[in-house]
Amino acid sequence: MPLRRRWIAGAVAVILLAAVVTLTAVVFPSVAATTCPGCYGLERLGPGLYAEPGLPASQRRRVTEVARQAGERVRAFFAGRRSSPDLLVCLTEDCYRGIGGGRERGVAVLNRSVMLSPRGVDVVIASHEMTHVELHARLDGAEVPQWFDEGLAVLVSDDPRYLAPAGEDRCLAEPRRDLPVTLDDWLRAASADARVYAEAACQVSRWAAANGGEPAVRGLVERLASGQDFPAAVATGPVRD
Template sequence: MRSVVLPLILGAIAVALIHFAYPAAAAAGCPSCYGFTEVEDGLYVERGMTPDRREAAKATVAAARARVRAFYGDLRSGPRILLCGTDACYRPLGGGSRGIALLDRALILSPRGADVVIAAHELAHAELHRRIGLVATLSRSVPQWFDEGLAVVVSDDPRYLATGPDRCRAEPGGDMPASRAAWIETADSAGLYARAACKVSRWLDAHGGSAGLLRLVAGGSFRDLAPITGS
């Protein structure tokens, strides 16, 4: 009996720790436990969302997937997408952000993130992480400024990209944070999204667009980006 009970106790403790330490991961692992219901394969919305909002969520996710697919040529990631309809749903999972990506496994979108641009931004993170692999993702082999700037470009976010041949709204300036922690500390105040989007956009222009990125993913090193971070 002890051999059966002990694993159950340890499992319950592990679930509790994940719930309190990282509720977003817990919700992604068990959406129904956190008040989500599946409306189509891989898409979960907050339980109680009205039928019209559910249909709007489906259309938003479909358009966001199409935007990421248009850049990459195909989609290799298939993260679970959890969409909150209220702030009360999202606050304990994502704080004050519009959306978050958990590796290439899940996205959680806030009510303010239920649009094509934000959904495509988070899907772009998931797609890059799937293509570089789990080890490279966890070891942060891609500088955070490049990851974020690429997501802005792929999602075609008009807040940070202009129209025209040179899409820059802000010059890159000096070095930008390579680590996630440093990015989170300074992103809002330093206008880093626009600066990173500019640098990535110009990098893509100089390296053949998405084909250049795919070459880098397939056989290059993102450390090679280091010499241009201060340009």
């Protein structure tokens, strides 16, 4: 290729790349923010932990402690961690809107990073979102029904809004016959009635209790990652580590 054509091709490639980056930042700011937290003004508090700048020492300690405890909660359930998502934490609504957040307390972005709003800077919300990331890291591309994904996150995070205290039956709401399977269906159901989280948590917690607890869940995830489909993996029965 002549030099001039190579130069033109290179220039076009740079322009297209810049356009893609700009479009991502405008249309999907949460994706861009998790890719480059500093570009959105977030300050690094530690490895993989970012928060809005200028926080007083007490709030910095709070954010750091929430991240630590949430990570330990996930680690304890899964007997280790295979994921290490970046956490982007906002203590003001302006900050959260600036990184692409909405009305949610927290959100897992592309199953790689976690964003927490001012209403979600606590161990329950942080560990819920981190569970989504950990689960998908272990699934290695395998899929699960959305109700299982959400119900497991409620179970791991030990969310008292949707689970009774530890005991024989932790259910606060009987699961409907057909819990939402797809993300779109889940979002519609959850926006209409948040009790669907309790229903999903009931389904997951009862299965876990009947099949060996946390080791059974880990075994189920391993079977899914190895290629077994969800109905067959769930029907396998009790599994021990």
